[in-house]
Amino acid sequence: KAGVTQTPRYLIKTRGQQVTLSCSPISGHRSVSWYQQTPGQGLQFLFEYFSETQRNKGNFPGRFSGRQFSNSRSEMNVSTLELGDSALYLCASRAGQTGELFFGEGSRLTVL
Amino acid sequence: SQQGEEDPQALSIQEGENATMNCSYKTSINNLQWYRQNSGRGLVHLILIRSNEREKHSGRLRVTLDTSKKSSSLLITASRAADTASYFCATDRDYGGSQGNLIFGKGTKLSVKP
Numbered sequence: 001k002a003g004v005t006q007t008p009r010y011l012i013k014t015r016g017q018q019v020t021l022s023c024s025p026i027s028g029h030r031s032v033s034w035y036q037q038t039p040g041q042g043l044q045f046l047f048e049y050f051s052e053t054q055r056n057k058g059n060f061p062g063r064f065s066g067r068q069f070s071n072s073r074s075e076m077n078v079s080t081l082e083l084g085d086s087a088l089y090l091c092a093s094r095a096g097q098t099g100e101l102f103f104g105e106g107s108r109l110t111v112l
Numbered sequence: 113s114q115q116g117e118e119d120p121q122a123l124s125i126q127e128g129e130n131a132t133m134n135c136s137y138k139t140s141i142n143n144l145q146w147y148r149q150n151s152g153r154g155l156v157h158l159i160l161i162r163s164n165e166r167e168k169h170s171g172r173l174r175v176t177l178d179t180s181k182k183s184s185s186l187l188i189t190a191s192r193a194a195d196t197a198s199y200f201c202a203t204d205r206d207y208g209g210s211q212g213n214l215i216f217g218k219g220t221k222l223s224v225k226p
Contacts, residue, residue: 004154033213043200043216056213090154098204100145101214103154 002027004104006091012110018079021107025072025093031055032074033101034066037088046089049074050097078109086111117217118201124223131188133220135201136181144177145202145214146186155200158186191224198222 005024013019025032034046045058049068066076072093078085088108092101119134135144143162147155161168161177161184168175174187188195198221202214 035216042218045213045215048213058213088152092155098142100157100160101147101155101202102157103147105154106152108152 004091004093004102006089006104006107008107009105010108010110012112013081014112015081015083017081018077019081019109020075020077021089021091021109023074023076023091023093023104025074025091026095026102029093029095029102030072031094031097032068032072033092033094034074034076035090035092036060037090037106038086043090046076055097081111083111085109118199118220120220121218122221122223124225125191127191127193127224127226129191129224131191131195131222131224133186133199133222135184135186135217137184137201137203137217138182139203141179141203143204144175144184145204146173146175146184147200147202147216149198149200149219151197158199188222191222193224193226196222196224 007022031050033048036044047066048056052068063079068074088106090103090106092103094101117136125131143160145160146158148158149155159170159175161175172189177184198219200216200219202216204214
């Protein structure tokens, strides 16, 4: 069974640009969560989707948005990038609404 | 805000020794999980312990949970150099019947020297 796939793995953007990150969950998993990881703040929860509905949202500004498609694939978008958005963005999926998360390798975003 | 806080922040031991990491949390939980992360990679699930369980084992891992103290510990026995990684606890908050997202602590960075 293929694991969680995140694309792209690395990207460099400049301030003011926007970025879209993609996540393909494990086949059959309906829940997708996104986390931002930085050295200073650690792992911060962004949002969770279940069956195309946003179930929970973390404390991030409206520049951070996401969506989930009918095939459970998910995207997150960050608009008007700031230097502080440089981070490892991790996607994780799970079969239901509880239990262990399966993580992808992450998308490392650098904002210059 | 962080739900779980790991202690210590960093731990350095020799191969063959045991490593103990602690986690404290703030609210009622349904379960507590431990994850491992090799540098710059994704997290890997190690073990899940439910709020009505007190101890759980998986191979060289032993996890305890004390809900009265809102704390958990992860013990890795007979550590190996390959255990070098960051270890995170994560809690699944109990919203009175419905479950929320997983909240992670800041992690313990374990270094096992050969």
